[in-house]
Structure formats: C-alpha cells, structure tokens
Amino acid sequence: MIEMQEVSKTYPNGVNALSGINIHIEQGEFVYVVGTSGAGKSTFIKMMYREVRPSEGTISVNGINLSKLRLNKVPLLRRNIGVVFQDFKLLQNLSVYENVAFAMEVIEEQPAVIKRRVMETLELVGLKHKARMLPTELSGGEQQRVSIARSIVNAPKVVIADEPTGNLDPETSWEIMNIFEEINLRGTTIVMATHNKEIVNTIKHRVIAIEGGKIVRDEAKGEYGYES
Amino acid sequence: MTFASVSAVTVTLLLVGVFFVIMMNLNKMATTIEEDVEIRVHIDVAANEKDKDLLEEQISELGGIKSITYSSKEKELDNLIDSLGDKGDSFKLFEQDNPLNDVFIVKTKNPTDTIKAAEKIKKMNYVSSAKYGQGKVEKLFKVIKISRNVGMVLIVGLLFTAMFLISNTIKITIMARRREIEIMRLVGATNAFIRWPFFLEGLWLGILGSIVPIAAVSSAYYYLFDFIQAKLKDQEHFIQLIDFNPFVYQLSAVLLIMGAAIGIWGSLMSVRKFLKV
Ligand SMILES: Nc1ncnc2c1ncn2[C@@H]1O[C@H](COP(=O)(O)OP(=O)(O)OP(=O)(O)O)[C@@H](O)[C@H]1O
Numbered sequence: 001m002i003e004m005q006e007v008s009k010t011y012p013n014g015v016n017a018l019s020g021i022n023i024h025i026e027q028g029e030f031v032y033v034v035g036t037s038g039a040g041k042s043t044f045i046k047m048m049y050r051e052v053r054p055s056e057g058t059i060s061v062n063g064i065n066l067s068k069l070r071l072n073k074v075p076l077l078r079r080n081i082g083v084v085f086q087d088f089k090l091l092q093n094l095s096v097y098e099n100v101a102f103a104m105e106v107i108e109e110q111p112a113v114i115k116r117r118v119m120e121t122l123e124l125v126g127l128k129h130k131a132r133m134l135p136t137e138l139s140g141g142e143q144q145r146v147s148i149a150r151s152i153v154n155a156p157k158v159v160i161a162d163e164p165t166g167n168l169d170p171e172t173s174w175e176i177m178n179i180f181e182e183i184n185l186r187g188t189t190i191v192m193a194t195h196n197k198e199i200v201n202t203i204k205h206r207v208i209a210i211e212g213g214k215i216v217r218d219e220a221k222g223e224y225g226y227e228s
Numbered sequence: 229m230t231f232a233s234v235s236a237v238t239v240t241l242l243l244v245g246v247f248f249v250i251m252m253n254l255n256k257m258a259t260t261i262e263e264d265v266e267i268r269v270h271i272d273v274a275a276n277e278k279d280k281d282l283l284e285e286q287i288s289e290l291g292g293i294k295s296i297t298y299s300s301k302e303k304e305l306d307n308l309i310d311s312l313g314d315k316g317d318s319f320k321l322f323e324q325d326n327p328l329n330d331v332f333i334v335k336t337k338n339p340t341d342t343i344k345a346a347e348k349i350k351k352m353n354y355v356s357s358a359k360y361g362q363g364k365v366e367k368l369f370k371v372i373k374i375s376r377n378v379g380m381v382l383i384v385g386l387l388f389t390a391m392f393l394i395s396n397t398i399k400i401t402i403m404a405r406r407r408e409i410e411i412m413r414l415v416g417a418t419n420a421f422i423r424w425p426f427f428l429e430g431l432w433l434g435i436l437g438s439i440v441p442i443a444a445v446s447s448a449y450y451y452l453f454d455f456i457q458a459k460l461k462d463q464e465h466f467i468q469l470i471d472f473n474p475f476v477y478q479l480s481a482v483l484l485i486m487g488a489a490i491g492i493w494g495s496l497m498s499v500r501k502f503l504k505v
C-alpha cells in the first residue's frame with residue numbers, strides 16, 4: 001500500500017536528506033522508523049502524505065502515484081491518511097469533541113454522521129467523558145489521544161505518526177502504544193517514527209532503520225538497535 | 229488586529245468618499261460649463277435670406293457640429309432686455325431701430341472643438357464675427373482636464389494603498405491562524421474550504437469598515453449641500469451641485485462594494501501563501 005522506488009530528497013538549501021530509498025509496506029503492517037536525530041525519518045514520513053515531494057524516484061500510497069497527483073487531488077489523498085505529531089497540533093480554542101469533529105467537518109461529512117463517529121472514536125481512545133473539555137485542561141497523554149482520535153475519525157487506511165510519544169512520560173507512552181495497537185488490529189496500517197527503544201524492543205514489529213538518509217536495516221520483528 | 233484592518237478600510241474609504249464627491253461635482257460642473265460653450269456667429273446685416281441659408285449649410289458641413297440655432301435680431305434684443313430686468317426697459321427704445329445682428333448659435337459635438345470651428349467660421353462670407361469667450365474657454369478646458377486626471381490618479385493610488393494595508397494587517401491575523409490552516413490541510417480540506425472563512429472575514433471587515441465613511445460622507449453632503457449651494461449662487465455662472473438623492477445612495481453603494489472588495493481581496497491575498505503545496 002506504500003511503495004517507494006529509488007527515492008531521494010535534496011532540500012532547496014542543498015541538504016541531502018534521503019537517497020536511494022526503496023520500500024514496500026503492506027496494508028495492515030505496523031512499521032517503526034528508527035534512526036539518530038537528523039537521519040531523515042521525518043522527511044521519509046512527510047513524503048508519504050505529500051508534505052514533502054521527492055527530488056527523484058516514485059512514491060505510491062493507496063495505489064495513488066504521488067508524483068502524478070494533481071495539486072487539487074492532494075486533499076483526497078490526505079483523507080485516507082491519518083497523521084499524528086509529537087506536538088499534538090490541537091486547536092486550543094476548540095473542545096476535545098470539536099477538535100475531532102473538525103477533521104470530519106473539513107470533508108463536509110453530514111452532522112449526524114459526525115456526531116456518531118466522533119463519540120465512537122473518543123470512546124476508543126478513552127476520552128468520551130472529557131469531550132467538552134479544552135486541550136489546555138488535559139494532560140499531554142490525553143491531548144495525544146485526542147490527536148489520534150482526530151487522525152482516525154475518518155477511518156483512514158493508514159496512520160502516520162512522527163514521534164507520537166516524544167513528549168510523553170514512559171507510562172503514558174505505553175497507553176498511547178496500546179491505542180495504536182488497537183487501531184492496527186482493526187486493519188489500519190501504522191508507520192511510526194520513534195526514538196523509544198523500550199517500546200520498539202517490547203512490542204515487536206517491522207523496523208526500518210535510516211542513517212544518513214539511507215535505509216541501513218529493514219527487519220520483520222526487529223530491534224531498536226541503538227543506545228537511547 | 230481586526231480593529232486595525234477595519235480602520236484601514238475606514239480611513240481609505242473616507243478619503244475615497246470625499247474625493248469621489250469632489251470629483252463627481254467637479255465633473256458635473258465641468259460638463260455644465262462645457263455644454264454652455266457656444267459660438268455666437270454674428271451675421272452681416274447685408275446678408276439676405278438666401279445668403280443666410282448658404283452660411284448655415286457651410287457651417288453644418290464643417291463636421292462635428294451638434295446644433296445650429298438661428299436667432300433673429302428681434303429675439304436677441306428681447307433676450308437682452310429680459311436679462312437686464314428693470315434696467316432693460318430703457319432698451320425698449322431700440323425696438324424701432326434694432327442695432328443688433330441676427331446670429332447663429334453653434335454648438336460643437338465635442339466642446340473642445342469650439343475654438344477650431346470658430347476660427348473657420350470667421351473666414352466665411354457674411355460673418356461679421358464669431359465669438360466664444362476666447363481665452364477663458366481655453367483655460368477652463370485645461371483646468372477641467374487636469375482636475376479630472378489628478379482625481380483619478382489619487383483615487384486609484386488610494387485604493388492600492390488600502391489593499392496593501394489590509395493585506396498586511398490580515399497577514400498578521402493569519403499568522404495566528406497558521407495552525408488552523410495547517411491542520412485543515414493535513415486532514416484533507418480543499419483550498420476552497422479553507423479560503424471560505426477568510427473570504428467571509430474579509431467581506432465582514434470591508435462592510436464594517438465602510439459604515440463610518442458612508443455615514444460621514446452622506447451626512448456631510450447633506451449638511452454642506454445647502455451651504456455650498458448658497459455660496460455658488462453668487463457666482464457669475466450659477467452652478468448646481470449634484471442632488472443628494474439619488475447621488476448619495478449611489479455613492480454609499482459604491483463605497484460598500486469597494487469596502488467589501490478590498491476586504492475580500494486583502495484577506496484572500498494573505499491566505500494565499502499558506503495554500504501553496
Ligand atoms: N524543510 C527543510 N529544509 C531544509 N532542510 C531540512 C528541512 N527539513 C529537514 N531538513 C534537513 O534534512 C535532514 C533530515 O531531517 P529530518 O527532519 O528528516 O530528520 P529526523 O530523522 O526526523 O530527525 P529527528 O529525529 O531529530 O526528528 C536534516 O539534516 C535536516 O536539517
């Protein structure tokens with residue numbers, strides 16, 4: 001479902017962030033992307049939802065060839081990809097419910113559908129009882145759960161997460177991982193960049209290691225492989 | 229920030245409104261005066277009916293002539309007596325032996341052609357003189373032309389300044405909403421969907437910003453109308469200002485539309501750069 005062939009990326013400032021990337025990720029896989037800081041993990045991930053375009057090579061996601069994708073079709077691609085970030089990216093002036101509903105309003109879903117789906121999704125992440133609260137009234141872990149709820153509320157085929165536990169304490173990180181596991185068990189592909197050695201080595205999944213912009217390791221049920 | 233944008237619209241429209249009123253009135257005055265410009269062709273007393281017909285034909289063949297009106301010397305005298313009022317009575321003596329000439333009153337289609345036409349008519353047979361208020365008319369035309377051009381340039385300049393101001397103030401607002409736009413794009417909102425609230429906001433800012441200028445210019449025109457009209461009445465040429473109704477309503481509509489347009493334009497311009505992929 002995600003495929004990259006001979007992909008490389010050189011930023012306009014001349015930084016060569018990625019080169020010679022070839023990967024194939026199947027529907028339903030759970031993939032960790034690991035590597036030292038500045039290795040190119042975020043660049044790798046951003047190319048999947050066309051936030052960054054490759055300098056060379058081809059990328060296809062959900063059978064859509066991203067290099068041929070017209071600009072006005074990018075929103076349609078994004079509706080099938082959920083994204084989660086280290087800094088949550090919630091709107092501070094909207095309630096938990098509204099933050100999640102936002103993703104459905106944007107694609108002009110019907111109000112009744114929005115209401116049902118948002119409540120279901122908040123229940124899945126265990127925040128149904130805090131639906132009316134503002135993000136500032138929540139803990140970091142709870143905020144990340146809201147952002148995960150937002151990423152999956154439109155039932156995307158893949159969820160891409162860039163260091164989703166980067167700002168959270170170990171215990172909360174495990175809670176967040178449980179939610180990702182749950183989502184993955186329902187058939188959603190997960191691609192997660194992480195620096196969390198413990199998680200990678202405990203909940204075993206495929207590991208893609210990037211160093212200096214190249215894939216140096218790609219193992220099923222792999223290890224983190226670095227000292228963290 | 230909203231306040232800053234609204235004030236930018238307000239100040240601009242206030243200036244535009246004032247300029248507009250002055251321009252439109254100057255324009256009206258100019259047109260009135262222009263339409264008044266005529267050549268009075270004094271016909272030689274020696275001319276008989278046939279000569280006059282011939283002369284009229286020659287004048288009409290000049291091209292660019294709007295109208296030729298014949299006025300007999302009797303009529304000319306009547307006009308003179310009328311225009312002098314009480315003092316005119318003494319001229320009644322002349323009714324027996326009228327010293328005036330018959331005249332053709334000639335108007336050109338384009339008032340600025342008056343001078344050229346008069347020069348040509350002067351050379352025709354049986355024309356004793358062709359007068360059009362020499363010097364004065366030339367000066368007037370020049371003044372009218374300059375004031376029109378200057379006014380247009382000022383208004384266009386003002387509008388551009390306003391757009392610049394507004395797009396800058398809104399740009400600052402948008403920085404604060406960067407996150408919202410970013411998230412919208414991440415969850416797959418179309419550009420049209422993202423622009424819509426900014427379009428509405430721009431429209432609102434523009435409309436809000438046009439309220440004060442509309443009220444101020446309208447009421448100022450209402451109160452100053454009689455005052456200025458009275459002053460103008462003393463002038464040699466009585467010049468009428470443009471009537472309050474429907475001019476002020478039209479002006480208000482123009483200001484409202486301008487406000488909405490610059491508001492929307494400024495708002496969409498400032499959101500544009502965040503929509504580039
Ligand atoms: N927008 C950009 N413009 C220019 N250079 C960039 C840009 N984004 C990233 N880079 C550069 O590309 C390289 C890879 O960055 P990237 O963010 O992909 O690393 P990363 O593996 O995600 O690091 P981290 O673990 O710190 O998040 C770095 O050298 C970085 O400086």
Ligand SMILES: [Mg+2]
Binds near residue numbers: 041042043162
């Ligand atoms: Mg990164």
